Amino acid sequence: xxxxxxxxxxxxxxxxSWSPLLKQLATVIAFLLANAVVLSPVVVxxxxxxxxxxxxxxxAATGFAxxxxxxxxxxxxxxxxxxxxxxxxxxxxxGTGGQASPFGALLVLPLVWIASEPGFRNVVIAxxxxxxxTSLPFVLGVSDIASAADAVRxxxxxxxxxxxxxxxxQIARVVNRRLAQLQESNAERDALVESLEQANRxxxxxxxxTVRANRLxxxxxxxxxxxxxxxxxxxxxxxxxxxxxxxxxxxxxxxAIGRMRITDLHRGEEIREESRLSGGxxxxxxxxxEAVFDGLVETASNGLRDVRDWTYxxxxxxxxxxxxxxAQRLDERSEPAGYIFVATDETSAREIERLKDEFAGxxxxxLRTPLSSILGYVELLRDDEDEPLSRMQAKYLGVVDRxxxxxxxxxxxxxxxxxxxxxxxxxxxxxxxxxxxxxASLETARPHAEATGVILRSxxxxxxxxxxxDATRLGQAVDNILxxxxxxxxxxxxxxxxxxxxxxxxxxxxxxTGFGIAEDELHRLAERFFRATTATQNAVQGVGxxxxxxxxxxxxxxxxIDISSVLGEGTSMAIVxxx
Amino acid sequence: xxxxxxDDDEDLRDLVTIAVEKAGHEVVAAxxxxxxxxxxxxxxxxxxxxxxxxxxxxxxxELVERMRADDELREQNVLIITANAxxxxxxxxxxxxxxxxxxxxxxxxxxxxxxxxxAERV
Numbered sequence: 001x002x003x004x005x006x007x008x009x010x011x012x013x014x015x016x017s018w019s020p021l022l023k024q025l026a027t028v029i030a031f032l033l034a035n036a037v038v039l040s041p042v043v044v045x046x047x048x049x050x051x052x053x054x055x056x057x058x059x060a061a062t063g064f065a066x067x068x069x070x071x072x073x074x075x076x077x078x079x080x081x082x083x084x085x086x087x088x089x090x091x092x093x094x095g096t097g098g099q100a101s102p103f104g105a106l107l108v109l110p111l112v113w114i115a116s117e118p119g120f121r122n123v124v125i126a127x128x129x130x131x132x133x134t135s136l137p138f139v140l141g142v143s144d145i146a147s148a149a150d151a152v153r154x155x156x157x158x159x160x161x162x163x164x165x166x167x168x169x170q171i172a173r174v175v176n177r178r179l180a181q182l183q184e185s186n187a188e189r190d191a192l193v194e195s196l197e198q199a200n201r202x203x204x205x206x207x208x209x210t211v212r213a214n215r216l217x218x219x220x221x222x223x224x225x226x227x228x229x230x231x232x233x234x235x236x237x238x239x240x241x242x243x244x245x246x247x248x249x250x251x252x253x254x255x256a257i258g259r260m261r262i263t264d265l266h267r268g269e270e271i272r273e274e275s276r277l278s279g280g281x282x283x284x285x286x287x288x289x290e291a292v293f294d295g296l297v298e299t300a301s302n303g304l305r306d307v308r309d310w311t312y313x314x315x316x317x318x319x320x321x322x323x324x325x326x327a328q329r330l331d332e333r334s335e336p337a338g339y340i341f342v343a344t345d346e347t348s349a350r351e352i353e354r355l356k357d358e359f360a361g362x363x364x365x366x367l368r369t370p371l372s373s374i375l376g377y378v379e380l381l382r383d384d385e386d387e388p389l390s391r392m393q394a395k396y397l398g399v400v401d402r403x404x405x406x407x408x409x410x411x412x413x414x415x416x417x418x419x420x421x422x423x424x425x426x427x428x429x430x431x432x433x434x435x436x437x438x439x440a441s442l443e444t445a446r447p448h449a450e451a452t453g454v455i456l457r458s459x460x461x462x463x464x465x466x467x468x469x470d471a472t473r474l475g476q477a478v479d480n481i482l483x484x485x486x487x488x489x490x491x492x493x494x495x496x497x498x499x500x501x502x503x504x505x506x507x508x509x510x511x512x513t514g515f516g517i518a519e520d521e522l523h524r525l526a527e528r529f530f531r532a533t534t535a536t537q538n539a540v541q542g543v544g545x546x547x548x549x550x551x552x553x554x555x556x557x558x559x560x561i562d563i564s565s566v567l568g569e570g571t572s573m574a575i576v577x578x579x
Numbered sequence: 580x581x582x583x584x585x586d587d588d589e590d591l592r593d594l595v596t597i598a599v600e601k602a603g604h605e606v607v608a609a610x611x612x613x614x615x616x617x618x619x620x621x622x623x624x625x626x627x628x629x630x631x632x633x634x635x636x637x638x639x640x641e642l643v644e645r646m647r648a649d650d651e652l653r654e655q656n657v658l659i660i661t662a663n664a665x666x667x668x669x670x671x672x673x674x675x676x677x678x679x680x681x682x683x684x685x686x687x688x689x690x691x692x693x694x695x696x697x698a699e700r701v
Contacts, residue, residue, distance in 0.1 A: 364662060364663060368683045369591060369662050372594070372683035373590040376685070377594065379688070380687055383688070408684060
């Protein structure tokens, strides 16, 4: 609307945006012709002074018209020009015979100019100009009303010209309105064109963004080769098949999309078995593809995360273990639209798992067998009644025996953590007397405590507690924290073992007056191979597996370990079990 | 009591031999693989077979299974020695029909007692 809007407001009169000088041009030409007539041999009685004055007025008005657009005068001042022209025409008539002057017609020019300006006021001004101009020769006595025709002309001319002024004004008004409408619709059209162009630019930008996003998606899609990404509709019909699915499963996307069902890749009986185990609805013996598919997506269709191991069948009939993540797809109205399956080939992961197990077994066998020989032969030497050992020999063999047993424990611990890792560790619980377990652990710890000058105290209470635990494993856990406490306590210190019953919990507390453990290390104690700074500083033996194992055992019993410690004052470790 | 020992580790074989002799019994043969043990069992009059599990050719467990399926050796006393302390191994040994299981490392004293116990039953 900007430029054209202003143009609409500025436009005055039927001539629109014509400059005053251009409008004045007609009057200038008319006066030039009139002067030419006056100077020509055509006989016209002229009063030179009046004619020259009229010419000067026209000249002045023309000059004013030329400079007017450059001044800051209001638009109304433009009408001064035709008003001056009226005066000039009146003088010209007076100077050329008054009523008889041949130049009466020049009146029309300022009349048209003024009458074409909007507003009835201008009709009045134009009429006044005409009346003054036509009556002025009689008023000044240049002409006389000599006949009835003169009188009629005196009245008739202004009336007709006033009517003409009214008509001109009305026509100008209509033209003006049309012009304004035209300009307005032009402006609207311009604005429309502009907004269309803007929309076009936006659309172009969005299209470029979409193209970029699509390209990125394409690249990612193509780059995923190790995972099969398969989309289905709500009935299990395959609708999406990525290059990873092509390479893992052997079907091209043409063969798969719209032709195969996801269940074609599965073993039906595996889905039914899984569904039966989880008590699902597809447990019945219905064998339709729909029923099998419903069983497969039962978890995902409830909006739950579903990551499980399945057996997938390739196009060539071979099978492989796959870890499959199933997620529901929703449409724009949040209605189920289908499912996304992301399958990963687990063959090599399984192989690594198997090798790890095999390695653990091998280590176990290959280390235990020579250790058995060492311990066995040492035992034979120490027990030989026919050839008793010297004191030194007995001492040295004691060292061999102790270290062989240390190695043996280490092998056991490593195997144990391998079992925990592979998820093969489980506890076999039976009702067990806790005091029995704790007494056995005290006896196990006593020789080492006595050898290192640590006092072992116990507060097991009068009441025995029988709870369901794996006695061997729990004994191992208590052995571990007791032997840790003894190792962390300097000569002369104390290690206490306590059995507390609090509400629905059983607390087996081992408290020592040892080196303590830094607070920022407490949370790392159960990490495999982690050793507290105080352990390394004080040359406490160990590899950092004891608490890892203890935690695994306690966790398997549904319990926890509470640890608190103050550097230089001691540590308290509690195995907390549910009653 | 006439005893057969089968273990692929020579030092351990000797150790078991010493234990058997300490218990006051005779070692008829000490072999290093399952097939040789099977041959001895079929050729000799044996009262007790002390078998390692992991041996080349035939494992101790396979050997026991084969003995239990054999009319002549069905009632044979078998003691299994293994370095594998897994509960699953103990179950397999029991299922195969062995009379006893000792895990490595074992105390010589313990083995001697075990052999004496079997001898009393025999």
